[in-house]
Amino acid sequence: MKNKYQKKFTLSLTIGLFLCLFYVEKIEAKIELLDRxxxxxxxxxxxxxxxxxxxxxxxxxxxxxxxxxxxxxxxxxxxxxxxxxxxxxxxxxxxxxxxxxxxxxxxxxxxxxxxxxxxxxxxxxxxxxxxxxxxxxxxxxxxxxxxxxxxxGKVGANIEISEQEIENFLNSEEGRSKLAEQYNVQQILLSLSSSAPENEVNLVKEKGADLIERYKEGESFEKLAATYSSDQNALEGGSLGWRKSSELPSLFSNVVVKMKVGEISELIRSGAGFHIIRLSEKRGDVVKFEDQTLVRHILIQSSEIRSENQTKELINEIHQELIDGEDFKQLARQHSEDPGSKMEGGELGWSSPGFI
The missing domain is CATH 1.10.4030.10 (Porin chaperone SurA, peptide-binding domain)
Structure with a gap:
């Protein structure tokens, strides 16, 4: 009798383990790799x-x-x-x-x-x-x-500067340097080790010459840069942004200052490989001044628990407190419903004319 129950128990346990294993395998089969x-x-x-x-x-x-x-x-x-x-x-x-x-x-x-x-x-x-x-x-x-x-390499800040300080700066050597001509430059970099054998150098030269010819025949420099350039700005059309000649590598600046807008250079060799430079824009020493205003606000909105009239009353009360000399920043922290500027005393930053 004992053996009979032992056999039944063993059989039940075996079936149970089989079902558990089958269930686990079934679950595992549904696991998908969502990210890596x-x-x-x-x-x-x-x-x-x-x-x-x-x-x-x-x-x-x-x-x-x-x-x-x-x-x-x-x-x-x-x-x-x-x-x-x-x-x-x-x-x-x-x-x-x-x-x-x-x-x-x-x-x-x-x-x-x-x-x-x-x-x-x-x-x-x-x-x-x-x-x-x-x-x-x-x-x-x-x-x-x-x-x-x-x-x-710096933390931006708005600093108040007097007109006299501006004039003094513009008359200084540094000021005149800041106002020098600027060049909007693009490049295609064909990477090559400085110790590459001559046959590799020749292959890259041929590739560069082909790209120059394709540009001259009407292909987009941006497309060529996005496809062939090894530079990290390749997908921006190889743009290096606006630079003064003093901010460009001397290998580039000596070429760029002589170029016309839309013109590209011949191959330029550096330790990184071969470069093709294009001058897309040029601007001169034009000074443009713009007044900016530091803006703060207190946002009050009507809602399900505050009617439009109640909202207007609250706004008028806050306005009167400001007229009476209360601190704007403190009132903004106390009343403003703009989470982005509330703890900054309602500050929205510096704005140009027509922006607000």
């Missing part, structure tokens, strides 16, 4: 989802600009390199204690909205209507501002 690390950057990582999203963004921008897309593997390699550089810069910014205030971030977002003929609230609504995340955009813009700070 494509690059480790010191204490940070670049995820595949980041790379894919940036690839889609860049493809959309290039298409809207009418630029022919480079091969997918070239595009992905260039974008991954850029994401790695951005991650390094963000880490440098974090170590240096670079912070972007909500007021500065709101100012940048307001400028983006203004460029799209909208105010910030309309811009938010537009993003929501297109299923785009305002929170994600806000985070991306914050990162871009940190990267800009790191690239410039």
């Amino acid at each position: 690390v494509v690059a480790v950057v010191d204490s940070g990582v670049v995820m595949e989802s980041q790379l894919n999203q940036r690839v889609q963004d860049i493809i959309g921008r290039l298409r809207s600009d009418g630029i022919e897309l480079p091969p997918k593997e070239v595009l992905e390699e260039q974008i991954l390199e850029r994401l790695i550089i951005e991650e390094i810069q963000l880490q440098i910014g974090d170590q240096a204690g670079v912070k972007i205030s909500d007021a500065e971030l709101n100012r940048a977002l307001s400028m983006i909205a203004s460029e799209n003929s909208m105010n910030l609230e309309q811009f938010k609504e537009s993003l929501d209507a297109n299923n785009d995340s305002y929170v994600k955009l806000r985070d991306q813009v914050r990162k871009e501002l940190i990267i800009q700070r790191v690239q410039r």
Whole structure:
């Protein structure tokens, strides 16, 4: 009798284990890889989802600009390199204690909205209507501002300067240097080791000569840069931005100052490889002054629990307190319903005429 029950128990246990194993295998079969690390950057990582999203963004921008897309593997390699550089810069910014205030971030977002003929609230609504995340955009813009700070090597600030100080500066040697001609330069970099054998050098020279000829025959420099350049700005059409001749490598400046707008150079050899330079724009020593205003506000909105009339009454009360000499910053912290500027005393930053 004992053996009979033992057999039944053993059989039940075997069936149970089989069902458990079958169930586990069934569950495991449904597991999917949602994301993965494509690059480790010191204490940070670049995820595949980041790379894919940036690839889609860049493809959309290039298409809207009418630029022919480079091969997918070239595009992905260039974008991954850029994401790695951005991650390094963000880490440098974090170590240096670079912070972007909500007021500065709101100012940048307001400028983006203004460029799209909208105010910030309309811009938010537009993003929501297109299923785009305002929170994600806000985070991306914050990162871009940190990267800009790191690239410039300084923390931006608005400083009040007297007219006499401006005049003294313009008459100084440094001031005259600042007003020198500036050049908007693009480049295609064909990477090559300085110790490369002659046959490799000749191959790169041939490739460079072919690119120069293709440009002269009408191909877009931006397209050629995006496809063939090894420079980190390749996807921006190889743009190096506006530079004075003194800010360009001497190899470039000696050539650029003699070029006409739209002209490209012959191959220029450096330790990094061969460069093709294009002068896209040039501007002279024109000084433009612009008055800016430091703007603060207190945002009060009607809602389900406060009618429009009650809102107007509250606004009038706050206005009267300001007339009576109360501190604007304190009232903004106390009453403003704008989370971005409230703790900054309502500050929206410096604005140009017509911006508000």
